[in-house]
Amino acid sequence: MSLATSAPLAIDRATCLALDAADPLAAYRDRFALPDDLVYLDGNSLGALPQATAAHVAHVITEEWGTGLIRSWNDAGWFAKPLVLGDRIAPLIGAAEGEVVLGDSTSASLFQVAVAAARLRPDRRVIVSERSNFPTDLYILDGVQQLLGRPAPLERRLIDDGGPSLDEVLDDDVAVVVLTHVDYRTGRMHDMVEVTRRVHSAGAIMVWDLCHSVGAVPVDLNGADADFAIGCTYKYLNGGPGSPSFMWVAERHHAVASPAVTGWHGHATPFDFDVEYVPADGVTRFRVGTPQLLSMAALEASLEIWGEVDLADVREKSLRLTELFISLVDSRLAPWGVEVVTPRQSAKRGSQVALRVDDGYAVMQALIERGVIGDFRAPDLMRFGFAPLYVSHADVWDAIAVLEEVLATGVWREPRFARRGTVT
Numbered sequence: 001m002s003l004a005t006s007a008p009l010a011i012d013r014a015t016c017l018a019l020d021a022a023d024p025l026a027a028y029r030d031r032f033a034l035p036d037d038l039v040y041l042d043g044n045s046l047g048a049l050p051q052a053t054a055a056h057v058a059h060v061i062t063e064e065w066g067t068g069l070i071r072s073w074n075d076a077g078w079f080a081k082p083l084v085l086g087d088r089i090a091p092l093i094g095a096a097e098g099e100v101v102l103g104d105s106t107s108a109s110l111f112q113v114a115v116a117a118a119r120l121r122p123d124r125r126v127i128v129s130e131r132s133n134f135p136t137d138l139y140i141l142d143g144v145q146q147l148l149g150r151p152a153p154l155e156r157r158l159i160d161d162g163g164p165s166l167d168e169v170l171d172d173d174v175a176v177v178v179l180t181h182v183d184y185r186t187g188r189m190h191d192m193v194e195v196t197r198r199v200h201s202a203g204a205i206m207v208w209d210l211c212h213s214v215g216a217v218p219v220d221l222n223g224a225d226a227d228f229a230i231g232c233t234y235k236y237l238n239g240g241p242g243s244p245s246f247m248w249v250a251e252r253h254h255a256v257a258s259p260a261v262t263g264w265h266g267h268a269t270p271f272d273f274d275v276e277y278v279p280a281d282g283v284t285r286f287r288v289g290t291p292q293l294l295s296m297a298a299l300e301a302s303l304e305i306w307g308e309v310d311l312a313d314v315r316e317k318s319l320r321l322t323e324l325f326i327s328l329v330d331s332r333l334a335p336w337g338v339e340v341v342t343p344r345q346s347a348k349r350g351s352q353v354a355l356r357v358d359d360g361y362a363v364m365q366a367l368i369e370r371g372v373i374g375d376f377r378a379p380d381l382m383r384f385g386f387a388p389l390y391v392s393h394a395d396v397w398d399a400i401a402v403l404e405e406v407l408a409t410g411v412w413r414e415p416r417f418a419r420r421g422t423v424t
């Protein structure tokens with residue numbers, strides 16, 4: 001059912017409850033420790049806490065660390081954990097076993113793979129990204145340019161919706177293209193297959209940032225023939241604040257890829273304590289040092305859920321929720337000049353919707369006070385993420401009702417809603 005095109009005014013809360021009753025993913029909501037009186041539409045920023053996480057982390061702390069102590073590096077499989085969990089993320093992104101490894105922050109992992117990507121094209125001098133990319137990606141690429149820009153400096157080219165386009169910047173001097181698959185602000189999704197094809201036809205290497213894709217939309221990195229990818233696990237994967245990022249390296253690059261940071265966990269024989277660095281085989285060489293095992297424990301618990309879920313169901317529900325939200329914005333919030341900036345064409349949309357609203361920051365704070373949590377991105381975007389495992393159609397209805405009330409009463413004008421916290 002296409003809600004956006006089929007008489008949106010006929011939808012009411014009872015219709016939403018009926019859609020929830022027929023939802024094959026509905027039961028997953030009980031797997032999360034979400035307060036009953038909250039509509040949580042910020043899983044695109046920090047995913048909800050799975051019910052099983054606290055007990056699993058407690059087990060790792062008290063049993064594996066407390067009792068097992070140093071023995072757990074072998075007995076509890078700690079040393080292999082970044083690869084074991086990487087293999088569990090692999091099916092979510094169209095990767096094969098042995099192609100994914102957990103890293104440090106997403107920013108650090110991007111540095112690790114972007115340097116490796118650029119080194120695969122040593123005769124080329126240009127790195128391409130896009131102006132609307134998440135800023136850390138651009139900052140990290142700046143660092144890559146500084147590191148590799150000798151003897152001749154590397155050039156950065158940024159594509160933009162207003163031009164230049166990808167085709168306009170691609171030439172035989174481009175070494176690497178780094179794009180975020182689903183835009184962090186607007187939710188606009190690139191065509192991974194087509195973009196990768198064009199980048200390859202210019203002879204360049206394709207790196208995808210999957211932060212807003214993994215667990216939100218089906219991804220097929222090998223199907224798209226991409227080269228490298230990175231992503232975070234604290235958004236739709238629900239790994240918890242600061243959970244580790246992942247890196248994917250296409251198998252064809254394993255033997256030659258040369259990562260930026262060459263630490264002992266990426267060594268072929270780390271416990272020989274050799275003075276010379278010899279890279280491990282495969283994606284293991286992208287490891288650096290001692291992994292964050294307590295964060296990995298939280299991620300391990302949430303990946304149990306992802307091992308059960310059919311991503312086709314996730315995508316179908318995600319599109320239903322975002323279509324419903326967009327159609328209700330159109331039908332009920334037009335009087336306040338609310339503008340949907342997320343693509344209406346489903347093939348171009350991830351699992352979030354952004355609204356352009358004057359004074360969006362204050363409006364969002366008033367919404368949060370009323371139990372509907374989204375977030376705000378400067379200068380004027382209110383972002384709403386729809387994590388299909390725990391967001392219901394009734395949540396969408398209720399969020400719109402509260403937003404309508406906040407706009408109609410003008411309560412957001414109260415001065416306390418304008419006060420900015422450090423994190424928006």
Ligand SMILES: Cc1ncc(COP(=O)(O)O)c(C=O)c1O
Pocket residue numbers: 105106107108134136137180184209211212232245
């Ligand atoms: C697209 C994108 N890339 C990178 C990052 C940065 O991730 P980290 O803070 O884990 O380095 C974010 C954070 O939200 C993001 O949205």
